[in-house]
Amino acid sequence: MKPSLGGESSAHRFNRYELKYLVAEGELPLLHEELQRHMDRDVHQREATRVSSLYYDTDDLRCYWEKIDGLRLRRKLRIRVYGPPESITDRSPAYVEIKQRVNRVTQKRRVRLTYRDARVLCDERRDPGGPPEDAEVVNEVLVLTQHLDLRPTAITTYFRGGYKGRGADLGLRVTVDHRVCGRDRDFDLRSHASNTFIIPPHLAVVELKVDERAPTWFTDLAADLDLTTVRISKYCKAIEAMANGPRAPQHAREIP
Numbered sequence: 001m002k003p004s005l006g007g008e009s010s011a012h013r014f015n016r017y018e019l020k021y022l023v024a025e026g027e028l029p030l031l032h033e034e035l036q037r038h039m040d041r042d043v044h045q046r047e048a049t050r051v052s053s054l055y056y057d058t059d060d061l062r063c064y065w066e067k068i069d070g071l072r073l074r075r076k077l078r079i080r081v082y083g084p085p086e087s088i089t090d091r092s093p094a095y096v097e098i099k100q101r102v103n104r105v106t107q108k109r110r111v112r113l114t115y116r117d118a119r120v121l122c123d124e125r126r127d128p129g130g131p132p133e134d135a136e137v138v139n140e141v142l143v144l145t146q147h148l149d150l151r152p153t154a155i156t157t158y159f160r161g162g163y164k165g166r167g168a169d170l171g172l173r174v175t176v177d178h179r180v181c182g183r184d185r186d187f188d189l190r191s192h193a194s195n196t197f198i199i200p201p202h203l204a205v206v207e208l209k210v211d212e213r214a215p216t217w218f219t220d221l222a223a224d225l226d227l228t229t230v231r232i233s234k235y236c237k238a239i240e241a242m243a244n245g246p247r248a249p250q251h252a253r254e255i256p
Contacts, residue, residue, distance in 0.1 A: 016171075018106045019208040021227045028176065028204060034221050035163050035174055042162035042173070051177075052157040052189050054079045055235045056122060056150040064239050075100045076235065077144055079118045081189050088190040090116035096141055106209075111137040115189070121145075123152070152187035154238040156180065157195055158205075171211040174218075178204050182238030198237040205232065 023031060056077040057063045066074040080095045081088050096118050097110040113121065117128035125145045127138055144150060158180040165172030181195035199205065206227075208214055221227075 015105060015107050016209050016211055017104060017213075019210075019214065019229050020232050021206045021208075021222070022199070022203045022230055022232070023176075023206045023225070023227065025178075025202050025204060027225055031176075031206065031221070031225065034217075038169065038215075038217055039163035039165050039172065039174065042164050049082060049160050049162075050084055050157065051160045052081050052085070052155060053234075054152055054187055054189055055154045055156070055238070056145065057153040058148050058150060061153070061239065062148065064236055067233050067236050071101075072103050073101070075144070077122065077141065077150055078235075079115075079122060079189070081115060085190050085192050088115055090114060094118040094189075096121055096137070098137070098140060098144070109137050109140065111141075122150075154182055154184050154235060154242070155187060155189065155195075156182045156198070156234045156238050158234070165215075169215050172215065172218075173209040175207045175209070176204055177207070177234075180205060180234060180237070182234070182241060184238065184242035196241055198234065198241045199232075205234070 055063075063074070063076040067076075076099050078097050078099070080097060081092060083092070092115045093112055094115040094117075095110045095112055097108055100107040100109070111130070111134045113128060113130065117130075120126050120128045121138060121141055122145060125142060127142065130138065158177045160178075161176045163174045179201055180197070180199040182198040183193055183195045186193035208218065
């Protein structure tokens with residue numbers, strides 16, 4: 001067994017509710033001002049933090065259609081890295097994540113590996129080795145990739161700033177994502193391949209992640225800014241923006 005990158009278990013599990021909003025860039029200064037009154041900056045996710053994710057799906061886009069159809073139980077697999085492409089190497093930290101939706105609750109299971117081992121796990125469908133505590137997540141990834149024949153399908157990339165709750169809001173997180181782009185080819189996260197805006201660049205994606213319910217100060221802020229929740233998936237937006245998306249003949253579904 002290989003040691004984990006930090007010398008201890010790298011597996012993590014999360015259960016939470018997520019609310020998403022599309023916010024015009026011009027409204028963000030007021031939003032940031034209010035967030036800073038109630039929350040602390042996430043030192044790991046500043047405004048310039050680049051987040052890139054490689055998503056896996058079946059040849060007929062099963063994960064995409066499960067989201068579009070609003071299935072109460074659905075899962076998707078991705079590899080996530082942080083930083084510009086030129087900073088990513090085989091030894092860079094990468095997170096293999098299974099994001100699962102059960103009714104309104106979002107569950108996430110992830111394991112931290114090197115970028116090379118993450119690709120071994122998801123592309124070659126082999127256990128790269130690691131501490132026993134990671135085995136449950138690793139085995140779930142192997143079952144998913146083998147049973148569904150998952151393959152690299154789309155990449156999303158954007159710049160993220162984040163906030164963490166304090167005091168009574170300790171479990172609260174808010175992220176603000178700018179310049180959300182994607183592509184459907186060249187699936188190496190180290191590549192400087194061309195990306196396409198999948199959300200208009202004048203809009204940011206603001207996401208509230210909470211254990212139980214949104215605090216009153218945030219709902220008041222959302223009302224003041226006239227924000228309404230949206231059902232939006234960066235992965236689905238990437239699929240829809242690309243030439244081989246569900247509107248293309250090879251992916252169009254027959255409607256009964």
